Amino acid sequence: MKIRVAIALGLLALASRAAFAATLPSLGPHSVRPETPERRSVAAEPLRPVRYELDVALDLKEEQMTASARIAIRNAGPSAAGEASFLLYRLLTVSAVRSGSGSPLPFSQSVVAFEDDPKRQANRVRVLLAPPLEPGSETTVEIAYAGYLAGYVETGALYIQDSIGEAFTIVREDADAYPTLRPPSWEKIRSEPLPEFDYLARVTVPDSHVVANGGLLVERTVREGRATYVYRNRKPAWRMDFAVARFRELDAPGLRLFALPDDVAGAERVLRSAAAALALYRGWFGPLPGATTYTIIEIPDGWGSQADVTSILQAAAAFRDPAKIHELYHEISHLWNVPSKDAVDCRWNEGLAGFLEALTQETLDGAPSLDAQAEKTARRQLERAREDPRLATVPMIDYGRAGMTGDSYRTGMLMFFALYRLVGPATFRSIIGAHAARHHAGGATTAEFVAEAERAGGPGVAPLFRDWLYTTRWLEILSSGADVRTLAERYRKTAGSK
Numbered sequence: 081m082k083i084r085v086a087i088a089l090g091l092l093a094l095a096s097r098a099a100f101a102a103t104l105p106s107l108g109p110h111s112v113r114p115e116t117p118e119r120r121s122v123a124a125e126p127l128r129p130v131r132y133e134l135d136v137a138l139d140l141k142e143e144q145m146t147a148s149a150r151i152a153i154r155n156a157g158p159s160a161a162g163e164a165s166f167l168l169y170r171l172l173t174v175s176a177v178r179s180g181s182g183s184p185l186p187f188s189q190s191v192v193a194f195e196d197d198p199k200r201q202a203n204r205v206r207v208l209l210a211p212p213l214e215p216g217s218e219t220t221v222e223i224a225y226a227g228y229l230a231g232y233v234e235t236g237a238l239y240i241q242d243s244i245g246e247a248f249t250i251v252r253e254d255a256d257a258y259p260t261l262r263p264p265s266w267e268k269i270r271s272e273p274l275p276e277f278d279y280l281a282r283v284t285v286p287d288s289h290v291v292a293n294g295g296l297l298v299e300r301t302v303r304e305g306r307a308t309y310v311y312r313n314r315k316p317a318w319r320m321d322f323a324v325a326r327f328r329e330l331d332a333p334g335l336r337l338f339a340l341p342d343d344v345a346g347a348e349r350v351l352r353s354a355a356a357a358l359a360l361y362r363g364w365f366g367p368l369p370g371a372t373t374y375t376i377i378e379i380p381d382g383w384g385s386q387a388d389v390t391s392i393l394q395a396a397a398a399f400r401d402p403a404k405i406h407e408l409y410h411e412i413s414h415l416w417n418v419p420s421k422d423a424v425d426c427r428w429n430e431g432l433a434g435f436l437e438a439l440t441q442e443t444l445d446g447a448p449s450l451d452a453q454a455e456k457t458a459r460r461q462l463e464r465a466r467e468d469p470r471l472a473t474v475p476m477i478d479y480g481r482a483g484m485t486g487d488s489y490r491t492g493m494l495m496f497f498a499l500y501r502l503v504g505p506a507t508f509r510s511i512i513g514a515h516a517a518r519h520h521a522g523g524a525t526t527a528e529f530v531a532e533a534e535r536a537g538g539p540g541v542a543p544l545f546r547d548w549l550y551t552t553r554w555l556e557i558l559s560s561g562a563d564v565r566t567l568a569e570r571y572r573k574t575a576g577s578k
């Protein structure tokens with residue numbers, strides 16, 4: 081949820097990437113991604129990670145880590161690659177790079193600023209591949225590194241408070257705590273499909289602490305006061321999150337929860353609510369393909385709730401304050417999202433998650449009502465339009481290009497609210513459920529989603545998307561004082577007049 085706050089403040093950088101990516105339960109083959117002029121305009125990163133073997137030892141007292149990452153990489157590009165370029169946190173220093181067979185590989189490292197985010201500095205590690213990696217071929221690079229994490233708050237990504245310490249430690253992509261095959265440019269990173277890899281991770285901590293991860297716990301061994309947790313991913317992953325604290329663990333069918341020690345009482349309630357929300361969405365949208373155990377990991381407030389393929393990082397607020405449980409509904413609903421194949425994702429999935437969050441509150445908790453929440457969202461978006469005149473000219477479909485995806489939460493919420501009222505609950509559920517079932521693995525474009533919704537939802541749906549997604553007519557509608565309870569009415573009339 082803090083991601084949403086960060087975006088609302090216009091602090092896009094990494095939060096945007098994280099939340100964008102958080103909507104992607106799984107990924108399809110890269111070849112299905114459409115070629116577009118936007119996409120061709122930036123240099124493609126041909127090297128893709130296939131598998132990580134990560135070995136991390138955390139010294140919580142000294143607040144430092146020692147690690148090695150064996151990364152199997154494939155050349156998905158059209159020509160041979162003579163170099164692999166990795167990003168690592170600026171305070172993590174590489175001591176050696178080796179090939180899969182253990183022979184040293186020449187490399188360089190230097191702290192560089194992102195081309196389009198000059199406050200963000202990262203260690204760029206360039207590894208010479210000799211002979212060059214041929215198209216379609218794979219090789220393994222092992223990077224040994226050590227150092228510190230101090231977050232990226234200074235870049236404006238307020239939720240990246242990542243550090244190493246006794247109270248709470250997190251090792252994740254957001255702070256480049258492991259090497260990723262990415263260039264130091266958000267534009268280039270966002271133009272690429274998300275990675276898709278398997279991982280096997282060994283994380284060693286004091287045995288007073290627990291390592292939480294969304295993968296399968298292969299084993300936990302203890303030696304001389306140090307516990308090593310070995311996790312394997314349950315589904316193809318695009319990121320790895322390892323949270324370390326004196327966690328308490330709770331289980332329910334299909335669910336595992338790691339709670340911070342002060343919040344064990346609230347954790348029981350969170351687990352029940354998560355189970356209820358999962359059951360509700362299964363009933364509405366059908367089972368998730370490849371459904372597995374989902375892991376909820378509590379993180380301190382301000383560190384950014386997010387969802388990946390099998391786990392949810394959930395800020396403490398939902399554990400401490402029953403009124404904040406809707407944040408968890410939002411994250412769980414993301415599990416049914418379809419990966420975007422748009423050249424630039426405007427992230428209407430956040431609007432869908434916001435709508436489902438409100439609908440779930442009304443359904444499971446009885447209050448507040450969906451209408452009341454839509455009304456609140458409409459008032460907020462009118463306020464936003466006074467603050468940011470671009471809302472009057474940039475349609476939601478272009479929010480990604482315009483750096484306005486924070487507004488997709490609200491414009492999108494209202495669009496899905498109107499759609500729900502227009503087509504009714506049964507048709508709405510079947511639109512979302514069928515879309516998830518059809519495209520869960522391969523992804524879909526917004527145009528594909530719209531076409532499916534129009535076919536299933538009748539003639540009022542096309543004008544609805546025109547007003548809310550493809551034009552800024554929605555703002556005129558709200559500005560004219562329209563009651564949110566009547567938003568769907570105009571599309572029924574449209575439908576009748578055709």
Ligand SMILES: [Zn+2]
Nearest residue numbers: 099410430433
């Ligand atoms: Zn979200």
